[in-house]
Amino acid sequence: MRVTLARPSELGAPELNRWRALQExxxxxxxxxxxxxxxxxxxxLRDMVRVAVLYDGPEIVGFFPFERHPLGIGKPVAAGLTDAQGLVHAKGVEIDPHRxxxxxGLSVYEFDHLVACQPLLDERHERHPSPIIDLRDGYESYTGFLREHSGKTYKTTLAKSRKLQREVGEVRHxxxxxGAEPLHTLLAWKTDQYRRxxxxxxxxxxxxxxxxxxxxATRTESFAGVxxxxxxxxxxxxxxFGLRTRTTLAGWFPAYDTRFAKYSPGLIHHLAMAERAAESGIETIDMGRGQKEYKEKLKNGEFQVAEGRVATAGPAAGIHWLMRVPARRTRALVLANPVLHRTADRTLKTLGRLRTARS
Known part of the structure; x- marks a missing residue:
């Protein structure tokens, strides 16, 4: 196995086409x-992004995108934002993760949404569910599932959509x-949500x-912002706002105008989005790891993603362990315990209200 490192901009059409072929x-x-x-x-936008191109003889058998931070700490591309991380590689290829x-040139590679089929993955890494909306059998099949398993939520959402139309005006999706204007409207809502x-x-x-x-602004058959x-x-x-491949839409930044909160606009939107996504050929909406009430109400399946790190022996890896691992384990404990999770969430919301009141 031979590995070469490149900036993303240095990859040519043959490498990018091979990457897409391996991914698909x-x-x-x-x-x-x-x-x-x-x-x-x-x-x-980020100078620390690199791509390891893996060769078996003359053939490219994998791509490993990452960010290189100080002390040789490796992180996923756009660390903290992404809901799927890891290598894209050929089937059957043997890859030693530590090598x-x-x-x-890394001492550690840390991740929190590592997908399956990864040579980086081992039994020590923590697994977490990532809820999905499975549309492979079509939107009607999906809503049939909701009527059976989340009947109250589904009926209430339809009723609130009708109420929104009666009380505010025609509803369209x-x-x-x-357009830039609706995008920046959405981002303003999201900023408000973060603060609250x-x-x-x-x-x-x-x-x-x-x-x-x-x-x-990017729109191809195999990739686009949506x-x-x-x-x-x-x-x-x-x-x-999310991203899509040919058949998967990654949920990323949902938000709504809080003035319409009584109508449950987020649920109204997600059902409308699922219907249109299915019409456009999307088979899966990946809502991403995280325990959110709306995800529990809307999901009809889930993937698994992993959290952890791959490290080589050395002082940098030791420093990284002290700085990151205990805090990550504490966070995982809080998220896994409903009482602790609710307490932490209430605390954050209280801080958000205080911050908003001061601004």
């Missing part, structure tokens, strides 16, 4: 965060739109705003 040959890699376009676009990390819930505002970082804008919005009487009510 394995269902476990069918996620836009693993697509070459995503790495290339992030690489245009790969060394060949990349625009799917796969490209005590979370860090991702869009306070200009590079993330520019990343979303560049992704929205923006959609629900309107009532011509006013935007709820929306979402």
């Amino acid at each position: 040959s394995e269902p476990g890699f069918d996620n836009p965060f693993l697509s070459p376009e995503f790495t290339v676009i992030v690489g245009g 790969l990390i060394r060949q990349c 625009d799917y796969a739109i490209t 819930t005590g979370r860090t505002d991702r869009f306070a970082h200009q590079w993330i705003v520019e990343l979303v804008e560049r992704l929205l 923006l959609d919005m629900v309107y009532a009487d011509g006013r935007p009510v709820a929306g979402h």
